Amino acid sequence: MSTLSSSGVSRRGFLGLAGLAVATVGLSACGGGSAGGSGGAAASAGVKLPTYKEFTGVTPDLAGDAKGLQAAFFKLPKPVVSVKDKPLTGKVTGLTETFETMSPGMKDNAFWQRLNQALGGELNLQIAEDIGDGYPAKFATVLASDDLPDMMWVPPNQGIPNVGPMLEAKFQDLTKYLSGDAVLEYPNLAALKPDSWKTAVVNGKIWGAPIPSTPFGQIMSGRHDVWDTVGGLTAASADEFLAKAKELTRPAEKKYALEPAYVNMLHMVTEWYGAPNGWAVNKDRSLTYIFETDEYAAGVEFMAKMFAAGVFYPDVNVPDIRNRVANGSVAAQVLVGPHDLKAYRAFNKDQAFDILVPFSADGKVKPTYDMGYGTVGFTPFKKTDEGRIRELLALINYLSAPFGTVEYMQKNFGTEGQDYTVDAQGNPAFTATGATDIPGLASALNIMSSPENVIFNPGYDQDTKYINQQQKKLLELAWRNPTNGTYSDTNAKLGAKITKQFRDKVVDIITGRAPVGELKDAVTRWKNAGGSKIRDEYQSQLSSDVPVFRQ
Amino acid sequence: MTLTAQRKRPPSPSASARSDKKPFRVQLKQDRQMLLMMVPGILFLLLFFYLPILGNVIAFQDYQPFLGIKDSEWAGWQNFVDLFSNPDFLHALWNTLYLAAWQLVFLFPVPLVLALIVDSLMSMRIRRIFQSIAYLPHFLSWVLVIALFQQMLGGAGFINNTLRQFGLDAIPFMTNPDTFPVLVVAQMIWKDAGWAMIIFLAALASIDVSLYEAAAADGAGRWRRMWHITLPGLRPVIILLLILRIGDILSVGFEQFILQRDAVGAGAAEVLDTFTYYTGVVGGGWSSGAAAGLAKGVVSLVLIWAANALAHKFGEDGIFARKVR
Numbered sequence: 001m002s003t004l005s006s007s008g009v010s011r012r013g014f015l016g017l018a019g020l021a022v023a024t025v026g027l028s029a030c031g032g033g034s035a036g037g038s039g040g041a042a043a044s045a046g047v048k049l050p051t052y053k054e055f056t057g058v059t060p061d062l063a064g065d066a067k068g069l070q071a072a073f074f075k076l077p078k079p080v081v082s083v084k085d086k087p088l089t090g091k092v093t094g095l096t097e098t099f100e101t102m103s104p105g106m107k108d109n110a111f112w113q114r115l116n117q118a119l120g121g122e123l124n125l126q127i128a129e130d131i132g133d134g135y136p137a138k139f140a141t142v143l144a145s146d147d148l149p150d151m152m153w154v155p156p157n158q159g160i161p162n163v164g165p166m167l168e169a170k171f172q173d174l175t176k177y178l179s180g181d182a183v184l185e186y187p188n189l190a191a192l193k194p195d196s197w198k199t200a201v202v203n204g205k206i207w208g209a210p211i212p213s214t215p216f217g218q219i220m221s222g223r224h225d226v227w228d229t230v231g232g233l234t235a236a237s238a239d240e241f242l243a244k245a246k247e248l249t250r251p252a253e254k255k256y257a258l259e260p261a262y263v264n265m266l267h268m269v270t271e272w273y274g275a276p277n278g279w280a281v282n283k284d285r286s287l288t289y290i291f292e293t294d295e296y297a298a299g300v301e302f303m304a305k306m307f308a309a310g311v312f313y314p315d316v317n318v319p320d321i322r323n324r325v326a327n328g329s330v331a332a333q334v335l336v337g338p339h340d341l342k343a344y345r346a347f348n349k350d351q352a353f354d355i356l357v358p359f360s361a362d363g364k365v366k367p368t369y370d371m372g373y374g375t376v377g378f379t380p381f382k383k384t385d386e387g388r389i390r391e392l393l394a395l396i397n398y399l400s401a402p403f404g405t406v407e408y409m410q411k412n413f414g415t416e417g418q419d420y421t422v423d424a425q426g427n428p429a430f431t432a433t434g435a436t437d438i439p440g441l442a443s444a445l446n447i448m449s450s451p452e453n454v455i456f457n458p459g460y461d462q463d464t465k466y467i468n469q470q471q472k473k474l475l476e477l478a479w480r481n482p483t484n485g486t487y488s489d490t491n492a493k494l495g496a497k498i499t500k501q502f503r504d505k506v507v508d509i510i511t512g513r514a515p516v517g518e519l520k521d522a523v524t525r526w527k528n529a530g531g532s533k534i535r536d537e538y539q540s541q542l543s544s545d546v547p548v549f550r551q
Numbered sequence: 552m553t554l555t556a557q558r559k560r561p562p563s564p565s566a567s568a569r570s571d572k573k574p575f576r577v578q579l580k581q582d583r584q585m586l587l588m589m590v591p592g593i594l595f596l597l598l599f600f601y602l603p604i605l606g607n608v609i610a611f612q613d614y615q616p617f618l619g620i621k622d623s624e625w626a627g628w629q630n631f632v633d634l635f636s637n638p639d640f641l642h643a644l645w646n647t648l649y650l651a652a653w654q655l656v657f658l659f660p661v662p663l664v665l666a667l668i669v670d671s672l673m674s675m676r677i678r679r680i681f682q683s684i685a686y687l688p689h690f691l692s693w694v695l696v697i698a699l700f701q702q703m704l705g706g707a708g709f710i711n712n713t714l715r716q717f718g719l720d721a722i723p724f725m726t727n728p729d730t731f732p733v734l735v736v737a738q739m740i741w742k743d744a745g746w747a748m749i750i751f752l753a754a755l756a757s758i759d760v761s762l763y764e765a766a767a768a769d770g771a772g773r774w775r776r777m778w779h780i781t782l783p784g785l786r787p788v789i790i791l792l793l794i795l796r797i798g799d800i801l802s803v804g805f806e807q808f809i810l811q812r813d814a815v816g817a818g819a820a821e822v823l824d825t826f827t828y829y830t831g832v833v834g835g836g837w838s839s840g841a842a843a844g845l846a847k848g849v850v851s852l853v854l855i856w857a858a859n860a861l862a863h864k865f866g867e868d869g870i871f872a873r874k875v876r
Contacts, residue, residue, distance in 0.1 A: 144619040162615060251715050254707060314706020315725065316814040317697075497836060500829055501639065504817040513728055513816045 047175065047204045050183035055191040057082060058404030060454065062468045066193065068215040068371060068478065069471055070339065072455035072464045073403065075426050082188055082405040087394035088121025093149035094379075095142055096448040097128045097135040103440030111414045111437035118410050119398065127444045136160055143170070148382045150392060153211075153448040156199060156377040163487060164203050171380035173205045177393060186397035188407075193452060198485040200378035208378035209396045211450045214337040216474065217277075217372040220268045220356040221341060222332035223325060223348075233332065233354040238272055238302050238361040245311040248331045257311040259321050259333035262303065262510050263503055265312075267370070268334060270299035271358040271477075277370035278481035279538060280549035287482070287539045289531060291502060291523055298361070300519055303510045323347050332356070337372065338467045338474070342457045352462065355470040358477055369477035373484055379448045399449035408451065412442050427458035482546035488537035494530035502526045610841040630842035640843060642818075643826035650822065651800045653732040654739065659796060661744045663789065666751030667781070682752075685745025693806035696742050700734075701725060725811070728819035738807065750788060758784040790867045798855030801847045823847055 057080040064071035106112045106124065116122050126149060128138040135153075139160060142148065148170060154160060176182065183190045189209050196210040220233070227233040230248060235241035245257035258265060275295035280288045290296050306312070313321075313330055324330040326347035335341065344353045358367035381392050401407030409428075413420045419434035430438060457463045488495075505522040508514035579586065610630055612623045634640050665685065672678040688696070703709050704724035711721040724734065762780050771779065805824040812820040823843065831840015855870075862869035 251707075251712075251721070254712065256707075314711070314721065315701050315708070317701060317810070319698075493836075497830055507813070508816045508818060511726070511816065513818060 047201055047206065048180045049194050049197045049201070050178050050192070050206070051181050051190060052192075052194055053184060053187065053190040055082070055188070055402040055405075055451075057402070062455075062464070064452075064454070067475055068195070068374075069468070069475060070214065070216075070453060070455050071403075072468050074458075074461045074464060076422075076428060076456075076458065077404040079404060079406045079409050081407075082401045083394075083398050083407050085394075086118070086120025087398045088119045088123070088391060091122040091124060092151070092392065092395060093124045093126070094448065095126045095128070095139065095149050095152040096379075096444045097130060097138075097153065098440045098444040099130050099447070100439040100443040102127065102129055103437055109437045109441065110433060111419050112441055114415050114418070115410060118407075119395065123395070125441075125444060127440070150384070150388075151208075151379050151381050151396075151448070153379045154208075154377045156373060156375070160492075162489065162492065167202055167205075167207050167380060170383065171207060172383050172389060174208060174381070174389070174393070175204075175206045177389060178206045178209075186393055188397045188400045188402065188405075188451065189393070191402055191451065192400065196375050196452070199373065199375045201485060202487065208380040209393075209400055209449065210375040210378045211446075211448065212374065212452045213372070213376050213450070214339050214453055215371055215374045216337040216339070216471065217370040218264060218267055218334050218336060219338055219340075219470075219474070220265075220332050221325070221335050221344075221353055222356070223328055223344075224352040224354050226328050226331050227354055233356045235359055237359075237363050238269070241272075241359075242302075242306055242309060242311070245306065245331070246309055249309075249311045251310070251314075255329055255331075256313040257331045258306070258313065259325070259330055260312045260314075260316050260318065261321075261334055262307075262312075262507050264334035266299055266303050266506065266510065268356070268358070269302055269361075270296050271368050271370060272361040273298045273302075274361075274365045274368050275299060276549050277368065277479040279483050279535075281482050281542065281546055282550055283548055285539075285542060285548075287535050287542065289535065291526055291531070295365075297519055300506055300509055301516055302361070304512065304516060307510050308512060325353075326351070338471050339453070339455055341463060341467055342460065345457070345460060345463070352466070355467070355474075357470060357473045367477055368479050369474045371478050371480045373481070376447060376450075396449050399445060400451050402451040403454045403456065411445055412438075414438055425459065479549070480546075482542065482549075483538045486538060486541045486543065488534050490530050490533040490537055495534065498526050498529045498531060501529070607841060607845050609838050610845045612838055614838045614841070626838065630838050631846065634839055634842050634846065639821070640826060643821045643823050646819070647801055647803055647822045650732055650735060650803045653736050654803065655796065655800070657736045658739050658744070659793070661740050662747035663751050663785070665744055665748045666755060667777070669748065669752060670755045682745070682748075685748060687745070688742045689746035691742065693742075693804075693810060696738055697807065697810050700738055700741075704734075726814050728815045731811075731815045731819040734811075735804075735807065739804075747792075750792065751785065754785050754788040755781070787867055790862050790865070791870060794855060794858040794862060794869055797858040798851050800854060801851055 058077040060071035061074045062072040063069075103109055103112070106116075106122075126138075126142070128135045135155065139152065139154075142152065143166070152171075154163065154167075160166075178186075178189065192210060192212060195215065196212045197206070200206055200208055200210040222233050224233075226248065227244075230244040235244060248257040249255065270290065273295040275290050275293055276288070278290060280290070280293065282288060313324075318324065318330075321330060321333055322343060325333050326344045328351075335343075338355055341353050341355065344351075358369050360367050379396065381389060384392075398407050399411060401411070409416075413428045413430070414434055414437070416422065416428075418431065419438060420428045420430050422428055455464055455467050457467075502522050502525070505514060505518060509516055509519055573581070606620070609620060609623070611626060611628070612620070613626045614620065614623045669678055669681055669685075672681065691699075701708055705711065706721060706723065706726065708725075710724075714721055724730070758781065762784075763776055766776050766780060801823055803822050803824075805822075805828070808820045808822050809825050809828065812825060814820075827840045827843045827847075830836045830843065859869040859871055
């Protein structure tokens with residue numbers, strides 16, 4: 001698609017302008033937890049997950065927990081060693097993607113060379129950039145070439161089809177090396193939580209180490225002082241929220257209450273109405289999709305009401321939305337998760353920002369909060385012999401070293417004095433060469449291997465405490481998508497397309513281009529176009545330990 | 552314009568007859584240097600245009616990137632059957648034709664009119680300045696053009712903010728699906744009319760000035776001269792561009808529409824190219840996306856052939872001149 005790349009269409013946004021629309025697709029794809037692949041949930045339920053052994057080398061300032069609360073650090077701890085021997089003896093190749101500007105190649109990249117020294121071999125990565133068709137296209141081409149690198153990152157929500165058969169045909173089953181206590185040989189992998197591991201199990205086999213991201217899902221956020229003028233970023237009911245939004249909308253002063261990302265905002269609103277996270281497990285263990293629920297319909301209707309009241313920013317394409325929220329001209333936007341709050345500080349160092357905890361839409365219904373998928377997939381190995389498998393596992397063990405270890409610093413910041421310096425507070429900052437060499441490569445390394453994420457906002461202890469406190473409140477309302485870690489072929493094939501069709505109609509309804517009554521037809525169409533089949537596939541593999549949503 | 556020039560010169564039968572007599576080998580030898588110079592271009596076309604055309608076979612498959620073309624299952628005409636029974640495709644097709652009609656009626660004549668105005672300017676300096684101003688927007692990307700339109704006409708744009716300051720209601724220029732065709736054509740005129748004008752200007756320059764002088768001496772006024780000299784002189788170019796436009800009619804644009812699709816909704820802004828993008832690339836339906844693209848290509852080919860045949864009927868060369876007998 002030369003036309004696409006020449007115009008710079010990317011998943012991150014083309015030249016900023018369309019960033020919003022595209023980001024919406026990206027976020028909602030993550031939020032909806034659409035997964036590609038195929039079945040075998042019964043088998044998957046039977047596999048013994050790797051034994052969890054917490055990393056205790058450093059103590060976080062605010063502890064995390066098994067429910068999902070993220071550990072938090074105010075300052076960089078003194079790094080401890082988590083890997084004794086250099087993992088590599090020779091050359092290893094891999095395919096991954098970067099979400100930053102590409103770093104210089106290995107030959108011209110001192111940080112990369114030093115990392116190789118620390119690894120004891122040569123880690124040679126093919127790095128796709130997040131442009132145009134991006135990673136899935138690159139993945140498909142490499143896969144079709146039959147000349148596979150040693151390891152390839154498999155993202156769960158970019159529509160890579162037939163994950164099951166593909167893994168069986170081309171990749172190494174790692175169950176024997178990772179299941180149960182076997183994982184203890186790789187302590188950094190044992191420190192990954194069971195919820196993360198679940199996303200690396202397909203057909204009852206473990207295919208690689210999962211890559212944890214934040215376990216939290218989307219949140220609504222806004223500037224504290226802006227919302228303080230109307231009594232804070234919360235409400236006793238949906239109507240009260242609308243009243244506050246109206247008060248904050250003053251077009252004559254070019255001020256608007258809400259970011260015009262209708263699909264994401266709708267996601268927030270449906271939480272107030274108590275809609276399920278993707279799929280609701282009914283009492284008889286059947287599934288109902290969020291689109292089919294009354295809560296969702298109520299959310300759509302309320303969004304249409306808010307749109308008619310004019311509280312959304314009036315143009316759909318807003319390239320600099322985060323800056324607008326930071327400077328107070330737009331009051332609230334949707335972020336990928338609570339940890340993302342720190343990005344505002346780049347625009348505005350002096351203001352605090354709030355995270356909305358879902359409230360009841362009418363004072364009676366119990367609101368929900370949707371947790372995210374929790375990982376960005378896993379990185380399977382090309383079929384190979386045991387010696388090589390152990391070497392690759394040792395490498396991933398090194399690259400998954402937790403925050404606060406020497407290996408984590410080497411992977412994310414490089415060598416002190418050369419790639420980064422430490423300020424008076426003990427926090428790291430890149431040197432000029434570090435700033436060129438590191439971000440692109442570190443991003444590529446972190447999308448294919450990662451420890452459990454922590455909250456770390458050097459210099460902003462208040463933010464860290466606030467995020468931790470709000471995370472606890474969100475967890476009280478939290479639901480996980482019951483289909484996480486299971487795969488539906490029909491969803492892989494049609495999911496993105498029929499969801500897009502459906503959402504086009506929903507946005508038409510919200511913006512008044514179609515009457516509310518058309519939602520019913522859209523749901524019927526979604527069911528007939530593949531929704532019902534997706535339900536059947538997920539239903540047949542529904543894990544027995546996911547809780548019932550409706551009593 | 553060489554085209555007009557060639558047309559005025561009758562084909563020389565003797566020249567073609569002479570070259571026909573020479574054996575092929577001798578002809579090759581004679582044109583050796585020219586042919587050598589063509590090789591890179593031909594290789595480029597083969598590699599990047601003709602070879603990828605073979606990839607269209609996936610339109611007849613249930614293509615999976617993981618299996619590749621070799622191992623994907625064959626689906627026969629099923630993708631096309633599905634396509635033409637898909638209301639979204641038919642809707643996109645209808646939108647495309649509707650927008651194309653708008654473009655043809657309101658966009659096509661604008662560069663011609665601009666060229667006539669520019670041509671009648673006496674001062675070469677003003678003429679050059681006007682030309683530059685008119686065709687520079689062509690080099691801006693659609694992202695910038697739409698950003699500029701949004702800055703001016705958007706909900707938070709200059710005009711609406713001004714209206715609000717006077718206590719008036721904002722006008723939804725950029726978000727009203729009913730007026731979307733007007734917006735689209737306005738953007739196209741702003742961006743490309745000046746650029747398209749260049750070809751007409753070149754054609755105008757090739758009209759023999761003595762014709763005007765003779766007509767003026769005979770007492771023909773400004774309008775009569777335009778009707779009887781200028782327009783007939785431009786006719787071959789107008790017909791040529793019209794044929795090219797008709798062959799291209801199903802490509803109303805991609806970036807312009809995908810960038811504004813969220814603002815006006817799929818109902819107004821979904822065209823064949825965005826449909827193909829969403830089903831093929833985003834939705835992972837490579838085969839149905841390819842089928843849509845292929846159907847579009849075939850229809851375009853038929854249209855271009857028909858328009859060319861029509862041009863011949865009216866005694867014009869069109870893009871492929873009839874074989875010289």
